[in-house]
Amino acid sequence: MLHGRLPYSEAKADFHNTLLYKRKMFGRYGMKSNVNPGTLWPTQHEIGETIEYEQVAYPKSIQETVQMLLKDKEKEQNQINARQLKIAQNLKNLEQWKKDVTNRAAKKLAEVVAAKAKKDALIEEVRRHFGYKINPKDERFKELLMQKEKDQKKKLKEERAKAKQEKLLASMMKSES
Incomplete structure (x- = not known):
């Protein structure tokens, strides 16, 4: 509304005569738009199409949809709780797992050191056989x-x-x- 008046008192373009435009003008300016509100209601055909669309797009009732969402939320919460429980149990075993890893590493290191010592002893024995450093x-x-x-x-x-x-x-x- 410009200076308290409608933008057009009469249609200036073809789209000004469309039902969608008239609905928009009535929504903005009310009775000052000079549009008969009785012509803006949807027709029986439009109502039927809307109902058919909603039945296809939303086949379940609101209550069924809410129940389904609640079940999904509960299922998700149960999964979160199960995961947290598993993490808590794993944290209890963490110290033992750390000890196992360090024991395995120490054992492997001891084996490597023993093999190296054995090899060095063998090399030293061969050097003694020759009687000089070779x-x-x-x-x-x-x-x-x-x-x-x-x-x-x-x-x-x-x-x-x-x-x-x-x-x-x-x-x-x-x-x-």
Whole structure:
């Protein structure tokens, strides 16, 4: 409304005669818009289309929709509670898990250190065999080192076989008694 008056007293363009425009003018200016309010109501056909659209777009009643939303919210809350409970239980086990990880790391480190010490002892034994300090890249050193390793593996295998045989004999003695 410009200076308390309607923008147009009569239609200036084709769209000024449309029902949508007239509804808009009546909504803004009320009875001053010179629009008959009886013509603005929807027709039976429009009401039928609106009802059909709402039945397709919103097939459930408001109560059913509210119940469905409440169930979804309750389900989501239950999932959150279950997750929080699981986290709380995991926090109780956290210290034990930390200890397990550190124990495994220490065990692995001890194995690496033992293997290195064993290898160093073998290398030192090969050096003592030659009687002087020899370069580990020398062919004679490599050959003797491989021979020593083979001997150690053979000795270990024999010890295992002997232990197995003793175990078998012990179990036979037990079964005979």
